[in-house]
Amino acid sequence: MIYTVSITKKGQMTIPKDVRERLGVDAPGKVTLDVDIKGRLTLHKPVAIEDIRTIVGKPAGKKPFTEREKLIIPQVMKKKKYAEFFQKAR
Amino acid sequence: MLSSSKKLVDANILLRLILQDDEQLFQKALHVVQDAGLATLVTTPIIAAEVLYVLGGRGYSREQSAQALLLLTNRASFLEDIILQKSLQLYAETRLDFPDCYLAIRALATKEQLETFDKPLLKLYNRLKENRNEAKI
Numbered sequence: 001m002i003y004t005v006s007i008t009k010k011g012q013m014t015i016p017k018d019v020r021e022r023l024g025v026d027a028p029g030k031v032t033l034d035v036d037i038k039g040r041l042t043l044h045k046p047v048a049i050e051d052i053r054t055i056v057g058k059p060a061g062k063k064p065f066t067e068r069e070k071l072i073i074p075q076v077m078k079k080k081k082y083a084e085f086f087q088k089a090r
Numbered sequence: 091m092l093s094s095s096k097k098l099v100d101a102n103i104l105l106r107l108i109l110q111d112d113e114q115l116f117q118k119a120l121h122v123v124q125d126a127g128l129a130t131l132v133t134t135p136i137i138a139a140e141v142l143y144v145l146g147g148r149g150y151s152r153e154q155s156a157q158a159l160l161l162l163t164n165r166a167s168f169l170e171d172i173i174l175q176k177s178l179q180l181y182a183e184t185r186l187d188f189p190d191c192y193l194a195i196r197a198l199a200t201k202e203q204l205e206t207f208d209k210p211l212l213k214l215y216n217r218l219k220e221n222r223n224e225a226k227i
């Protein structure tokens with residue numbers, strides 16, 4: 001369903017009642033707006049807290065240290081060549 | 091007299107909600123958010139910095155960490171902090187430390203002059219200042 005809504009001078013727009021009901025959002029409250037590179041606007045109900053971990057995904061940055069690594073690193077870092085070997089092996 | 095209805099949430103509560111690594115603490119933290127009234131939960135740049143630091147240590151990328159905090163705090167129960175939100179977005183998009191991102195955004199938002207010896211920060215600040223209208227800061 002496509003809706004056309006007005007925007008006030010202050011930039012406020014009214015979300016039609018049936019859209020609010022379908023999304024299950026109450027006023028006063030919050031919704032999330034996504035604008036893609038083509039200028040399309042999508043309106044979402046705020047993400048459920050339980051879903052944040054799934055949306056964010058598994059750690060994608062530097063590989064976290066394992067419990068074993070946390071124990072070993074302080075020992076091997078004393079010797080540079082072992083430290084280099086250890087980094088390559090990770 | 092302490093009579094504010096606002097609640098300042100610490101990094102531990104935010105982390106348990108993001109990481110969901112301890113079911114008992116997660117449920118407790120969830121209740122804090124669910125039971126809170128409209129715009130009563132408060133988070134600060136210091137708390138955000140601590141959360142980003144811990145998430146980084148757990149291997150989450152800058153983008154993931156910022157996204158997690160934004161998804162968590164952009165809800166009706168949290169008091170809206172535009173400067174903090176913009177700082178998190180900047181943190182996800184640049185390589186600067188979070189305090190630097192916060193300084194740049196705050197300086198622009200409040201029109202306070204930024205004084206720093208940090209060249210990358212100054213460069214970013216000047217770029218943001220030039221594109222202020224585009225950035226809507």
